[in-house]
Amino acid sequence: MRPVDSFRSMTSAPPDVFPTPDDPHLTMAVTGVDQTGTTVESKVPVERPLTIFLNTQKIVTAMTIGDHPEELAVGYLLNQGLLRPSDTIVGIGYDAELAVIAVRTKWERNLEQKLGQRTQTSGCGQGTSFGDVLDVIAGVTLPAAELRTSWLYHLTNRINTIPSLYLEAGAIHGAVLCQRDRPIIYMEDVGRHNAVDKVAGYMHRHGLDGANKIFFTTGRLTSEMVIKTVRMGIPILISRSGFTAWGVELARQTGLTLIGRARGKRFLALAGIERIVFDQDLTYVAEESTKLRRKGATNSE
Amino acid sequence: MRPVDSFRSMTSAPPDVFPTPDDPHLTMAVTGVDQTGTTVESKVPVERPLTIFLNTQKIVTAMTIGDHPEELAVGYLLNQGLLRPSDTIVGIGYDAELAVIAVRTKWERNLEQKLGQRTQTSGCGQGTSFGDVLDVIAGVTLPAAELRTSWLYHLTNRINTIPSLYLEAGAIHGAVLCQRDRPIIYMEDVGRHNAVDKVAGYMHRHGLDGANKIFFTTGRLTSEMVIKTVRMGIPILISRSGFTAWGVELARQTGLTLIGRARGKRFLALAGIERIVFDQDLTYVAEESTKLRRKGATNSE
Numbered sequence: 001m002r003p004v005d006s007f008r009s010m011t012s013a014p015p016d017v018f019p020t021p022d023d024p025h026l027t028m029a030v031t032g033v034d035q036t037g038t039t040v041e042s043k044v045p046v047e048r049p050l051t052i053f054l055n056t057q058k059i060v061t062a063m064t065i066g067d068h069p070e071e072l073a074v075g076y077l078l079n080q081g082l083l084r085p086s087d088t089i090v091g092i093g094y095d096a097e098l099a100v101i102a103v104r105t106k107w108e109r110n111l112e113q114k115l116g117q118r119t120q121t122s123g124c125g126q127g128t129s130f131g132d133v134l135d136v137i138a139g140v141t142l143p144a145a146e147l148r149t150s151w152l153y154h155l156t157n158r159i160n161t162i163p164s165l166y167l168e169a170g171a172i173h174g175a176v177l178c179q180r181d182r183p184i185i186y187m188e189d190v191g192r193h194n195a196v197d198k199v200a201g202y203m204h205r206h207g208l209d210g211a212n213k214i215f216f217t218t219g220r221l222t223s224e225m226v227i228k229t230v231r232m233g234i235p236i237l238i239s240r241s242g243f244t245a246w247g248v249e250l251a252r253q254t255g256l257t258l259i260g261r262a263r264g265k266r267f268l269a270l271a272g273i274e275r276i277v278f279d280q281d282l283t284y285v286a287e288e289s290t291k292l293r294r295k296g297a298t299n300s301e
Numbered sequence: 302m303r304p305v306d307s308f309r310s311m312t313s314a315p316p317d318v319f320p321t322p323d324d325p326h327l328t329m330a331v332t333g334v335d336q337t338g339t340t341v342e343s344k345v346p347v348e349r350p351l352t353i354f355l356n357t358q359k360i361v362t363a364m365t366i367g368d369h370p371e372e373l374a375v376g377y378l379l380n381q382g383l384l385r386p387s388d389t390i391v392g393i394g395y396d397a398e399l400a401v402i403a404v405r406t407k408w409e410r411n412l413e414q415k416l417g418q419r420t421q422t423s424g425c426g427q428g429t430s431f432g433d434v435l436d437v438i439a440g441v442t443l444p445a446a447e448l449r450t451s452w453l454y455h456l457t458n459r460i461n462t463i464p465s466l467y468l469e470a471g472a473i474h475g476a477v478l479c480q481r482d483r484p485i486i487y488m489e490d491v492g493r494h495n496a497v498d499k500v501a502g503y504m505h506r507h508g509l510d511g512a513n514k515i516f517f518t519t520g521r522l523t524s525e526m527v528i529k530t531v532r533m534g535i536p537i538l539i540s541r542s543g544f545t546a547w548g549v550e551l552a553r554q555t556g557l558t559l560i561g562r563a564r565g566k567r568f569l570a571l572a573g574i575e576r577i578v579f580d581q582d583l584t585y586v587a588e589e590s591t592k593l594r595r596k597g598a599t600n601s602e
Contacts, residue, residue: 028546032571035450037579042569047524047545063524063547149336170562171521171543190523190545220472222491223348223364242472244348244491245329246364261471268343270333278338 017185017202021168026065043169047190053102054082065165065172065189068198069094072189073101075201079193079228085204137227142235142255142272143211149280151181151214152238156262159183159216166218175199176216177208177234183216192219193228200232210234217241221260226250236275238262243270264288318486318503322469327366344470348491354403355383366466366473366490369499370395373490374402376502380494380529386505438528443536443556443573444512450581452482452515453539457563460484460517467519476500477517478509478535484517493520494529501533511535518542522561527551537576539563544571565589 020026027043034040051061052073059082064072070092077083088106095101155178165188166172173192177185177199185208187198196217203210210233217225217239223246229237230250236257243260248270251258257272264287269276321327328344335341352362353374360383365373371393378384389407396402456479466489467473474493478486478500486509488499497518504511511534518526518540524547530538531551537558544561549571552559558573565588570577 028549030544030546030549030571032569033574033577034570035566035568035583040569042571044544044546044549044571047547169543171523171545190521220491222472242470243331243345244472245331245345246348248329248331248345265336267336268333268341269335270331270343270345273334276334282336 016183017187018162018183019164019166019174019186019188020067021163021165023067026067026165027169045165045169045172045190049099051100052076053100055102055104055108057108062194063190064194066096068187068202069096069101071187071198071201071205072194073103073201074204075197075199076194077103078200078204079197079231081231137230137250137254140230140233140254142230142233145212145235145257145275146277147214147236147257147259147275148181148277151178152259152262152267153280153285154181155183155214155216155238156240159186162186164188174216174218177203178214178216179212180214192217193224196225196228200228203232214238220244221247221251221258223247223250226254226256226258230254230256235272238267243268317484318488319463319484320465320467320475320487320489321368322464322466324368327368327466328470346466346470346473346491350400352401353377354401356403356405356409358409363495364491365495367397369488369503370397370402372488372499372502372506373495374404374502375505376498376500377495378404379505380498380501380532382532438531438551438555441531441534441555443531443534446513446536446558446576447578448515448537448558448560448576449482449578452479453560453563453568454581454586455482456484456515456517456539457541460487463487465489475517475519478504479515479517480513481515493518494525497526497529501529504533515539521545522548522552522559524548524551527555527557527559531555531557536573539568544569 026046028046029041030044031039031041045065047063048066049061050064050069052059054077062072062076073092078085083103089103090106091104093102159176162183164174166174172188172190173195174186174188175195176183185199185202187195189195189198213234214236215229215234218241219225219239220241221237221239221243223244226237226247227250238259240263241260248258251271255272257275259267259269261268265282265285327347329347330342331345332340332342346366348364349367350362351365351370353360355378363373363377374393379386384404390404391407392405394403460477463484465475467475473489473491474496475487475489476496477484486500486503488496490496490499514535515537516530516535519542520526520540521542522538522540522544524545527538527548528551539560541564542561549559552572556573558576560568560570562569566583566586
């Protein structure tokens with residue numbers, strides 16, 4: 001009988017990447033008092049600086065929980081358009097103590113002009129886009145794809161129950177790359193865009209194609225979130241949270257399927273509706289449990 | 302009998318500033334489908350660029366819902382340390398069509414060095430801090446103050462029921478300046494930090510002191526949120542959302558009272574506990590209603 005490992009490598013499916021909430025580097029135990037005045041201990045996610053270089057050019061200092069630094073750096077540079085998907089990465093140097101990571105490419109480009117055009121956006125944990133991002137997605141055509149509502153309900157339920165820093169310590173964002181009804185890459189970070197960038201970096205480093213994927217984010221569906229998803233070539237974006245007007249407009253322009261407010265039985269699709277197949281009998285979908293809702297409930301994002 | 306208006310001016314309390322969810326400039330009606338495939342109409346908040354200048358220097362392009370541009374510009378510049386509280390503002394020029402706002406001061410300073418040191422943070426809607434922000438709050442001592450838990454419950458309940466863009470369209474953050482049990486300045490924006498900056502700008506323009514105030518945010522209690530609150534001189538910060546480790550550390554260093562996960566009956570205080578007076582009989586506090594929770598429920602932030 002063939003062992004599981006070689007079967008896996010035969011199908012060439014990469015192993016799933018899920019959060020590691022037990023990693024002691026990612027959370028800190030803190031002592032406080034609760035509403036009754038009782039001393040309680042709780043866990044909170046850490047937040048540490050990581051300075052990203054592209055070759056000799058210092059690009060940005062990101063605040064991150066610190067896992068998957070290579071994916072974060074590569075994904076950030078890709079999603080900002082500072083690194084092109086076709087660029088050859090010849091090495092990544094990471095120094096945890098200095099909190100520095102350098103991505104080295106074969107050819108250096110002049111980044112002066114790009115770095116001069118910053119737009120501060122409404123996204124979480126990022127806020128720095130560069131002037132030509134909008135141009136880049138202008139000519140993009142996203143592939144035909146299918147989203148069955150049965151997959152959607154299975155995905156949201158599974159993502160809410162996979163052990164995560166969010167369930168452990170709260171105050172964190174998740175970004176999950178999915179295929180059909182299966183979450184395959186689940187990244188977390190204090191900044192929502194860091195989590196997204198980690199997924200983008202992972203996809204690039206492992207040669208994953210976005211065409212047959214579904215992207216799930218815990219954050220709001222802003223213009224920036226739509227731009228990143230389109231850049232990653234993923235045709236379907238789902239969130240528990242709400243929309244902004246520009247996010248909806250950009251999704252319609254680029255033909256992205258945009259689904260928000262996906263909680264329990266409910267969702268609202270505002271763009272790319274033609275990809276949705278309503279195959280789920282709603283009688284068998286539960287409303288979101290209070291337990292899931294409680295910890296994460298908040299006004300927005 | 303004295304009319305209400307002159308009574309108000311006699312006490313010199315400025316009028317409360319609350320959201321204007323009916324303003325047609327702030328939301329857009331969109332059509333989509335829900336989980337049953339039924340066509341539905343919904344409202345989403347707008348998101349538009351606003352480029353902020355300090356004198357002749359272009360500082361940043363922010364994505365904002367667009368209300369209170371003067372407060373946003375002044376607050377942003379103050380919270381980034383680009384404008385000092387003591388600087389005299391000689392004028393603010395706002396051009397809605399060009400989406401440009403310029404704050405003019407008596408003296409121009411050389412901002413080259415400051416603008417060169419950007420740290421990308423985990424905050425929403427901002428993400429650009431400048432290098433010397435940490436130095437500025439290092440020497441700050443926040444004043445003695447009191448937070449009665451009866452005020453806290455009254456505040457959170459009141460803020461959740463004041464008509465707002467959040468209740469109308471979701472996907473938005475709120476920042477509320479409060480005094481005792483009374484919300485007085487309630488600003489909203491797609492980016493959490495824009496909402497905070499608008500409050501800071503309002504306080505500066507109207508000469509409001511932070512010492513006897515309480516600050517409420519819908520966003521997470523990150524380092525950036527703590528830094529801004531300390532800069533504004535406010536000794537107490539409350540949020541529905543969770544904490545990050547660095548946010549907690551900075552609050553402890555600066556003596557800020559930091560309360561998170563404030564929902565219904567619950568809260569968790571992780572710094573500055575000595576300011577809290579537990580005067581509320583918890584028997585009379587309701588758990589948060591499902592109605593309030595539903596729309597805003599999300600994984601984080």
